[in-house]
Amino acid sequence: MEAFVSRFVDRVTIHVAAGDGGNGCASVHREKFKPLGGPDGGNGGRGGDVRLVVDPGVHTLLDFHYRPNARASNGKPGRGSLRNGAIGEDLELAVPEGTVVLTPDGEVLADLVGAGTTFVAAHGGRGGLGNAALASKARKAPGFALLGEPGDELDLVLELKSVADVGLLGFPSAGKSSLISVLSAARPKIADYPFTTLAPNLGVVTAGETVFTVADVPGLIPGASEGRGLGLDFLRHIERCAVLVHVVDCATLEPGRDPLSDVDALEAELAQYTPALQAEHGGPDLASRPRLVVLNKVDVPEARELADLVRPDLQERGWPVFEVSTASREGLRELGYAMAAEVERYRAQLPPPEPARVVVRPTAVDDGGFTVEPDPQVEDAFVVRGEKPERWVRQTNFDNDEAVGFLADRLAKLGVEEELAKQGAQPGSQVTIGSMTFDWEPSTPAGVAAVMGRRGTDMRLEHNDRTSASDRKAARRARRTSLDEQGGYVEEVDEEDEE
Structure with missing residues (x-):
């Protein structure tokens, strides 16, 4: 029996290293009749940056799970004749929309939403200055150059939060995967055992002129906000949803389970779960999101009777209630249009989109303090x-x-x-x-x-x-003279040594 391996990865820790800057060059211009033509050492090139870029074609962090280390190329050293070293090539890492970048301590560094959004995860080191750039009245021909600086090197946590308009919530085997399969063209795994869905499924739904996305969040159980079951691994996928839909199994045979208790249990978990977006960016909490309640599997006679019994109690809470059956397709049309109406109402409250602007962020100037x-x-x-x-x-x-x-x-x-x-x-x-x-x-x-x-x-x-350079040259001459006197090989002395 082949074991099932989830191919959806929504939280990884990666190690990024920017490129080191190239060393400056210490060189003196020499040509015929100009033995000391002045310093002409070029500067070293800057190291490459590591950038995270939102790519609409990427939907999971699986690639980082297998390749967690990323390193940009180094800058090239400077050369003589005032030739600067080449700049290191930047490394761009494609991430899915909805990726949140955090430090290992949990501090949010970036929230990447929107195709093409870029975040510089690690800055490349600056290249060292050559001796031509270091020349001054006091040092007209410096015999040294500056070394390149090392690039940033750090660990980052990438966390994916699904970007969907509607989130389907419910206990395991409540019928969420079946519901998303009949509302959209998505084909999630469907089976008659709990926790069939181990990864969020996204589906695109069209209701009239409104097109929106629906996320099938894996089944939640009491204690999910404390890590039970799939717990926090998938609770974060509902943070961005504009509408939350309770999918209730009216045909369950488990003792102590009924539609009202299921909804109350999940609402208690949502109340205890504090979204990171709300804590860090002041966004609305989950309690303010509009709710819909879906009483599922009403094609079963006992389930329809139970749905008719609990419907008034749910309506008293101000939540629209829909009785549906994914087997007979009953009530799906009304549910789709109700979701579209809530999504349109949410979109109407959003500020109008602003045209893209070029943002120039100058490099911070050192304050000179120590x-x-x-x-x-x-x-x-x-x-x-x-x-x-x-x-x-x-x-x-x-x-x-x-x-x-x-x-x-x-x-x-x-x-x-x-x-x-x-x-x-x-x-x-x-x-x-x-x-x-x-x-x-x-x-x-x-x-x-x-x-x-x-x-x-x-x-x-x-x-x-x-030991100075002149001492080392004198020692080489002494060794060559000793070998010559002993009948060994004779090696010519460089012109530079003779100076």
């Missing part, structure tokens, strides 16, 4: 927090002394050095900015016009213990 706090884990250490300092650290190549000196100048100009001194930082105190920890040297004249040395170096940092 804080200096004592490190709670290390004694006499400090942590600097702020958008600019942390971004500058990510852009710095710490293998290049000139790049480190440039970072020191930027931090001093921002006021970080002065604030560290006010907080009581001493020479050698550990300072952490972002992911980097270093020893603070207040004697370093950061922010003051520095004496420029060789490209890639900084006179203020020459006391460091790192």
